[in-house]
Amino acid sequence: MTSHSEHQNRLSDYLDGALDEQTRHEVQRHIESCPECHRALEELRIVRDRLRIVARTEVPAAAELMWPPLRRRMQLLQARRRRARRTIGVLLAAGILLMAAGLPIAWWRGLQSTPENPRSAAASGLEERSTLDAVDELRRAVDAGKAALDPATAARLERSLATVDSAIADTRTALTNDPSNAFLVRYLSQLRAHQVSALRDAAAYVRRGV
Amino acid sequence: LIAAVILLAPFRAEPQATPPSELRIDTTFAVESDVRVRVETASGRISIRGWDRSAIHIAAVARRGTTVMIQRGEATAAVWGRRGAGLFDEVDYEMHVPRRASLTLGTGDVDIVVDSIDGDIVARNYAGEIRMHQTRGTLSLKSTLGAITVRAARGPVTTEALQADVRLEQVTGDVTVRSTSNQIYLVDVTSNRISAQTVGGAIQFSGPIRRDGTYQFTSHQGAIILDVVGELDATLSVATVQGGFSSAFPTQMREQRRRGVFTTVAGTGAATLELETFSGGIVIRRAGTKKEE
Numbered sequence: 001m002t003s004h005s006e007h008q009n010r011l012s013d014y015l016d017g018a019l020d021e022q023t024r025h026e027v028q029r030h031i032e033s034c035p036e037c038h039r040a041l042e043e044l045r046i047v048r049d050r051l052r053i054v055a056r057t058e059v060p061a062a063a064e065l066m067w068p069p070l071r072r073r074m075q076l077l078q079a080r081r082r083r084a085r086r087t088i089g090v091l092l093a094a095g096i097l098l099m100a101a102g103l104p105i106a107w108w109r110g111l112q113s114t115p116e117n118p119r120s121a122a123a124s125g126l127e128e129r130s131t132l133d134a135v136d137e138l139r140r141a142v143d144a145g146k147a148a149l150d151p152a153t154a155a156r157l158e159r160s161l162a163t164v165d166s167a168i169a170d171t172r173t174a175l176t177n178d179p180s181n182a183f184l185v186r187y188l189s190q191l192r193a194h195q196v197s198a199l200r201d202a203a204a205y206v207r208r209g210v
Numbered sequence: 211l212i213a214a215v216i217l218l219a220p221f222r223a224e225p226q227a228t229p230p231s232e233l234r235i236d237t238t239f240a241v242e243s244d245v246r247v248r249v250e251t252a253s254g255r256i257s258i259r260g261w262d263r264s265a266i267h268i269a270a271v272a273r274r275g276t277t278v279m280i281q282r283g284e285a286t287a288a289v290w291g292r293r294g295a296g297l298f299d300e301v302d303y304e305m306h307v308p309r310r311a312s313l314t315l316g317t318g319d320v321d322i323v324v325d326s327i328d329g330d331i332v333a334r335n336y337a338g339e340i341r342m343h344q345t346r347g348t349l350s351l352k353s354t355l356g357a358i359t360v361r362a363a364r365g366p367v368t369t370e371a372l373q374a375d376v377r378l379e380q381v382t383g384d385v386t387v388r389s390t391s392n393q394i395y396l397v398d399v400t401s402n403r404i405s406a407q408t409v410g411g412a413i414q415f416s417g418p419i420r421r422d423g424t425y426q427f428t429s430h431q432g433a434i435i436l437d438v439v440g441e442l443d444a445t446l447s448v449a450t451v452q453g454g455f456s457s458a459f460p461t462q463m464r465e466q467r468r469r470g471v472f473t474t475v476a477g478t479g480a481a482t483l484e485l486e487t488f489s490g491g492i493v494i495r496r497a498g499t500k501k502e503e
Contacts, residue, residue, distance in 0.1 A: 153337075156355060160373040163391040163410035167430040170488055174451050183449040183471050187486065190428070194409060198390045201372050205336050205354045208318070 007034070011041050131192055138199035145206030157202050164195045235270040239282055243308040244329065248288040252298035252318035255338075260309035260326035267306040274300050312347065321356075375411070393432070401425075408432060412490065416497055419444050421480035433490040437497040443477035452489040458496045 007030040013019050014027045031037050142161070146154045168191050175184045243264045249256050254273075261267075266287055272278050276299040281288040291299025298318060307313070312329030315322050321338040324331060328346035337355040342363060349367045351358050357374035360367055366384040369376050376387050377395040384403040387394050391410035399417040405426045406413050412432030418439045419425060425444075427434045433453075442459040450470045459476045466472040485492045 153355065156373050160391040160410075163430075167409045167488065170430070170451075174488075178468075181468065181471070183486070184451070187428075187449075187488070190407070191409070191430075194388070194390065194407070197370075197388075198372055201354050208336060 007031075007037060011037065015041065131196065135192075135195060135199060138196070138203050141203045142199060142206050145203070149206065157205065161195075161198060161202060164191065164198055167191055168195065231273065231275065233272045233276075233278075235268065235272065235278055237280070238265055238267040239287075240265050240284075241282070241287055241308065241311075242284050244310045244312070245284070245308060246286045246312050246314070246329075247305075247307050248286075248290075248314045249303060249305070250288075250290040250315075250317055251301045251303070251320050252291070253300040253320060254291075255302040255321040255323070256305075256315050257303065257321075257323045258305045258307055258313060258315070258325070258327070260311065260328065261306045262309060263306070264308055265306075266308075269304040271302045272300070276300050419481050419483065421478070424482045426484040426486075428484075428486040429490050430488045431490055432487070434485055434487055434492045436485075436494045438494060439497040441477055442481075442494070443479060444475075444481035444483040445479040446474050446476060446483045446485060448472055448474065448492060449484075449486045450488065450490075450492065453487045453491050455485075455492045457494040459494060 007027055010019060010023065010027050011031075014024060014031075017024075019027065031041055139161075142157070146157065149157070168188065171184055171188045171191060175181065175188060178184060241264060245266070247258075247266065249258070266282075268280065268289060270278050270289075272291060274293065274297075276291040276293045278301060279288075279290050279292055289303065289305075291301040293299045307327070309326060310328050313324065313327060313331045313333070315324070315332070316334035318335065319337040320335050322333045322335055322340045323343075324333070324341070324345065325343045327344075330347040330349075331342065331345060332350045333340050333342075334352045335356055336353070338353075339356050340351050340353050340358045342349055342351070342360045345360070345363045345365065347365050349360060349363060349365065349369070351360070351368070352370040353374065354372045355374060356371070358369045358371050358376045360369070360378045360381055362380045363378075364382045366386075367378060367381055368386045369378075370388045371392065372390045373392065374389075375392045375395065376389050377397070378385060378387070378399055379395075379397045381396070381398075382400045385396065385399060385401050385406070386404075387396070387406045389408040389411055392408065393411040394406050394408050394413045396404065396406060396413070396415040396417070399415065400420075401417070402420050402423040403425070404415070404423075406415070407426075407428040409430045410432065411429065413427050413429050413434045414437075415427065415435070416437035416439065419436075419442055421443050427436070438459070442457075445464070446457075446461065448455050448471070453470070457474075457476065461474040461476045464473045464475050
C-alpha cells in the first residue's frame with residue numbers, strides 16, 4: 001500500500017497531469033480523504049498559477065522593444081522561473097515539514113499581508129515577487145527616460161500608470177480585509193499582468209523618445 | 211547570372227529621392243491581388259484605401275530630408291522612410307492597394323487610417339489615432355497614446371490602448387479589447403466572444419448576447435453598461451467589491467459566494483457572461499429603452 005509521504009511526493013506530478021491513470025486515481029482518492037494533502041495541493045496550485053501569470057506576461061515579441069538591460073533582467077527572471085519550477089517539489093516538501101513541525105502557515109500569510117510589507121499582499125508568493133522585481137525594473141526605466149519627453153506626454157503616460165497603481169492599491173487593501181476572496185486574488189493577478197504590459201509599452205515609448 | 215539579376219530586380223529597394231526638405235512622390239506598380247504590404251514611418255500619416263485593381267498606388271510627401279524607400283514584388287511590398295542616423299523619418303502616405311491585401315502598418319507617432327480592406331491588418335503606433343473602416347479580415351491594433359476606432363468591420367478584432375479610448379461600432383466577430391485608463395465603447399457589436407478589460411474607464415456595450423456566446427467585461431473603477439438587443443439568456447457571474455448590480459431582465463440568483471460575488475441566471479442561462487468591476491456599477495438594460503443623454 002502506498003504511504004502518505006509517497007502520495008505527498010506525487011502531488012506535483014498529479015497537478016501537472018504527469019501520472020498514469022491508476023496512480024492518478026490513487027492520489028486523487030488519498031487527497032479526498034487527507035486534509036493535509038488537500039491543503040498542500042491547493043498551495044501548490046497557487047504557486048503554479050503564479051508561474052503561469054509570469055509566463056503570460058513575458059511576451060517574446062516585446063523583448064526587442066526593451067532596453068538591453070531590461071531584456072537581460074527579464075531573461076534572468078525567466079531562468080529563475082524555470083529554476084522555481086524544478087524546486088516546486090522541494091518547496092512542497094519543506095512546506096509539509098513545516099506543517100508537521102507545527103509551524104502555522106497562517107503566520108507566514110499574516111506576515112505577508114501586513115501593512116508594513118505592502119509589496120507582499122495576501123496573493124503574493126515567490127513568483128509574484130519576481131513579477132514585482134520586473135515591475136520595479138520597468139518602472140525605473142520609464143522614470144529615467146521620462147525627462148526626455150515633452151511634459152504633456154510624460155504626464156499622460158504617468159496618469160495611465162498611476163491608474164493601474166491605484167487599482168492595485170485598492171485591491172490589496174480589499175484583499176487585506178478579505179484574504180480568502182478568490183475573486184480578489186484572481187483580479188489582483190490580472191491587474192499585475194496589465195501593469196507589466198502597460199509598463200512595457202511605456203518603457204518602449206520612452207526608449208524611442210530618448 | 212543575367213537570369214538571377216532579372217529575378218531579383220523587382221525586390222530591390224529603390225530610393226525614390228533624397229530631398230533637402232520636402233518631396234512629393236507619386237507612383238503606381240502592379241502586384242498580386244492578395245499582396246502583403248508593409249508601411250512604416252516614425253512620424254506622419256498612413257492612409258490606405260482598398261480598390262479593385264491589382265496594383266499599388268503611393269502618393270507620399272516626405273519631409274525633413276526623408277528618403278522614401280519602396281521595395282516591391284508581386285506578392286509583397288514594403289514602404290518606409292529613411293533619414294540620417296538617429297533621426298526620425300517623417301512621411302505622409304496616401305495609398306491605394308488591392309482590396310484583398312493584408313497590411314502591416316506602423317510604428318511611430320503616426321495616424322493610421324484604413325478603409326475597405328478585406329485582408330488581415332496589423333497596426334501599431336505610439337501616438338496618433340488608429341482608424342479602421344469597412345474591413346473584413348483579422349484586425350490587430352495597438353496604440354500607446356492614441357485612440358482606436360473600428361467601424362463596419364467583419365472579422366476578429368483585437369485592440370490594445372494604454373491612454374485613449376477604444377471604440378468599436380458595427381463590428382461582427384470575436385472581440386478582444388484592452389485599455390488601461392480609458393473608456394471602451396462597443397456599439398452595435400455582434401459577437402460570440404467578447405473580452406473587454408479596462409482599469410480606469412467604463413465599458414459600454416450594445417448588441418445581442420448570443421446563446422452560445424461567452425462574454426467577459428472587466429473594469430476597475432468604471433461602470434459596465436450593457437444594452438442588450440433582444441432577449442437575455444445567460445448565466446451571469448458577477449463580481450464587485452464596492453459597486454452595484456442591476457438588470458432590466460428578470461434574473462434568478464443561483465449562488466452567492468459572498469457579498470458582491472454571485473451567479474445569477476437570466477432566461478435559460480445559455481450564454482456565459484462574466485461581469486467584474488471593483489467599484490463601478492454594473493447595469494444591464496434592454497436596448498432602445500435607455501434615456502437619451
